Amino acid sequence: MADGLRSFIETLDAGGRLLRVTREVDPKFELSAVVQAIQRERNLPVLFERVRGTRFRVVSNVLGNYAIIADLMGVPQAEVARRWAALTAGTGSVPTAPGGDAAPALEEVRLFEIPSLTYAEKDAGPYLTASVIVARDPDTGTANLSYHRMQMVSDGELRCRLSPSGDLFRIQQKLEKRGEPLACAVLLGLPPALAMAAGATIGPETSEYDLAARITGQGIALREVGPTKLPAPRSTEFVIEGELLPGVRRPEGPFGEWMDYYTPVMDNHVFAIRRVLARKDAIFHAIVAGSTEEIAITAVPIAGSIFTAVRTWVSSVIDVVSYPALQFCVIRMKKQFEGQPRRAILAAFGAEMNRTLFCVAVDEDVNIHDWRDVLWAMGTRCRPDTNTFTIPGVPSFARDPHKVHWGRLGIDATRPLEHAADFERKRTPGIETVKLEDYL
Ligand SMILES: Cc1cc2nc3c(=O)[nH]c(=O)nc-3n(C[C@H](O)[C@H](O)[C@H](O)COP(=O)(O)O)c2cc1C
Known part of the structure; x- marks a missing residue:
């Protein structure tokens, strides 16, 4: 486990997970624009070796990638929330x-x-x-x-x-x-x-x-x-x-x-x-506000505290994530009875009052670290007229003069237990082991 920022950067570099920008960049807008483009396209940490007007190097997006955070914590992504909950306990x-x-x-x-x-x-x-x-x-x-x-x-x-x-x-x-x-x-x-x-x-x-x-x-x-x-x-x-x-x-x-x-x-x-x-040769850390890096740093503790609260009432919770958008929380759970996802969702809203506005509960076969999979579950397992509920009039963070962030929406996107067999995901044998370099 790397102790300082420098040794962490060296570890990332050795693992091929550090991007370098060697040409000079402008501290006004250009560096920020390049970081955001990297976050959009590859989402890896980036070291700027020459920034106009300063002799110091700049590193950004050090913690913007959930997989890198999971490695830092020594667990797979699907266990980050559970691990954070244990650490804070x-x-x-x-x-x-x-x-x-x-x-x-x-x-x-x-x-x-x-x-x-x-x-x-x-x-x-x-x-x-x-x-x-x-x-x-x-x-x-x-x-x-x-x-x-x-x-x-x-x-x-x-x-x-x-x-x-x-x-x-x-x-x-x-x-x-x-x-x-x-x-x-x-x-x-x-x-x-x-x-x-x-x-x-x-x-x-x-x-x-x-x-x-x-x-x-x-x-x-x-x-x-x-x-x-x-x-x-x-x-x-x-x-x-x-x-x-x-x-x-x-x-x-x-x-x-x-x-x-x-x-x-x-x-x-x-x-x-x-x-x-x-x-000497100090490396300056820059975080673009609202980028994957700020969101990840904030999302992991939120997921940990929501996991703790949900587990108090729904022991079959498996994982929680609030990344890549802090207003959304997804709970992965093994549903044991109808209505149980609503208990999980209520516990999540109670655990994080400042940012979580939308909460989705999904089954254990959904990858909640891939929003396409969460949308698939919502699109195929949630009846919008009966499986969603709102909680009106609940404020979130303090600085919200127009009440834009009031209220909550819960979405139960778990399959109905009675017809669970109809919701078996199709699977192609061998898909997990396909290595594209063997074919392309
Ligand atoms: C990149 C980043 C920037 C932040 N900027 C601020 C800020 O300017 N003011 C603030 O009150 N909180 C800010 N926060 C949130 C606080 O750091 C966060 O809520 C923290 O948990 C507060 O800790 P405390 O309760 O020990 O004071 C920021 C968080 C991140 C990740």
């Missing part, structure tokens, strides 16, 4: 890895020396997008890690939005009430297991470091950063030390967000930069 902290070699040296740089990427036409300017803020809860001392996109305003200032449902917001509020700044650090270029853990909301008692350690089976080697000695992985590529200012909000945005719309300018939090540190 674990308690207690995992000791950090022993020091070993000295931590890599960090040199001080200016903010605008690091890649300053503009992603969409109407974005306010360059943004950090794979930026994970580490901060300590003042009451419990637990280190919290969460992603926050940050507008690069000047060498001394970043601006960001803290969702009111996140742990970082709660921590920041505690200090703001006392009129105190929140010391924190922005980490860029993290070990992949921690990059996954930082996308999960796991509550105030557990640190994302412990979750990451459970994913890898070993603790992550840490160093201390900033005056308050915040924990950061030794292998982190860039560290921006600073603090979130109390009672200060400044205009941030617009920014092309995860649903592919622009968030308007809003008065958001201000991060005052103390210093910016970079490893």
Whole structure:
């Protein structure tokens, strides 16, 4: 299991799963456009070796491919949700890895020396997008890690939005009430297991470091950063030390967000930069908002928590997926009695209130990691007039002024047990073992 981002990239490269762009690209739009084209056509991680205006390389779509995430977690794709559920059920902290070699040296740089990427036409300017803020809860001392996109305003200032449902917001509020700044650090270029853990909301008692350690089976080697000695992985590529200012909000945005719309300018939090540190030859991680990479990082924890909730009521659940669109959830289950899929769907809606709007339950013979197969099940096993149900008037996430994302739709696309024999999928013997290179 690769610990740092660099060794992960090397492993991907050795396995033929890293694309390289050697020609120079423009940080304004071009890099973002190329990443999106790659995601559409091949969906592999990509390393940009030359980006205009910076000496640092840029990597993107590191975690945009579900199969790569499954490998990272050491399971097949069909077991990712079950495995995540087991990892988050674990308690207690995992000791950090022993020091070993000295931590890599960090040199001080200016903010605008690091890649300053503009992603969409109407974005306010360059943004950090794979930026994970580490901060300590003042009451419990637990280190919290969460992603926050940050507008690069000047060498001394970043601006960001803290969702009111996140742990970082709660921590920041505690200090703001006392009129105190929140010391924190922005980490860029993290070990992949921690990059996954930082996308999960796991509550105030557990640190994302412990979750990451459970994913890898070993603790992550840490160093201390900033005056308050915040924990950061030794292998982190860039560290921006600073603090979130109390009672200060400044205009941030617009920014092309995860649903592919622009968030308007809003008065958001201000991060005052103390210093910016970079490893020698540091590799900058860029995540295109709303792309397969952001969706995958978010979808896996969602699938894990839905799996846990569904299993409480429907023990025959096999798998859950919320990728490649967070608003949709598909449950694969072995139906034991009519109506049971509705129980599963209700449990799923209860487990994830912010994003899941549409939930489909399918039988065990459907590949829920292939949307064509899910559509096939809906098209051939679901009576739209009787096997769907809506739950009206339920809000989802907070920032939805026009109530566009209210309500839920459940779709039972499981075959009727009474006529199950009529729904046997046709199969051509030998299809699983055909190797096209033997024929083409
Ligand atoms: C690429 C990416 C960017 C994100 N940007 C933001 C953001 O700007 N603001 C925010 O509140 N949440 C953002 N999120 C979601 C949070 O990181 C996520 O909800 C996290 O679980 C919150 O953790 P916390 O509850 O520990 O604070 C982003 C997630 C990803 C994967």
